[in-house]
Amino acid sequence: MSRRANQCPLCKKAQSADFKPFCSQGCKDRDLLKWLDEGYRLAGPAADYQDSIDRDERD
Numbered sequence: 001m002s003r004r005a006n007q008c009p010l011c012k013k014a015q016s017a018d019f020k021p022f023c024s025q026g027c028k029d030r031d032l033l034k035w036l037d038e039g040y041r042l043a044g045p046a047a048d049y050q051d052s053i054d055r056d057e058r059d
């Protein structure tokens with residue numbers, strides 16, 4: 001019986017039922033953006049996501 005603790009994969013806090021498998025909207029957005037960034041490298045700013053994203057690209 002290995003029961004996994006439900007942790008947010010990003011910050012290891014407890015998951016929220018509303019944002020599974022993440023702990024919050026912030027982590028959910030962050031993960032999504034990470035995928036988008038890696039997969040498509042979107043150029044435009046996404047609505048209200050910037051709040052939790054630190055952009056340190058200097059290209």
Ligand SMILES: [Zn+2]
Binds near residue numbers: 008023
């Ligand atoms: Zn989290």
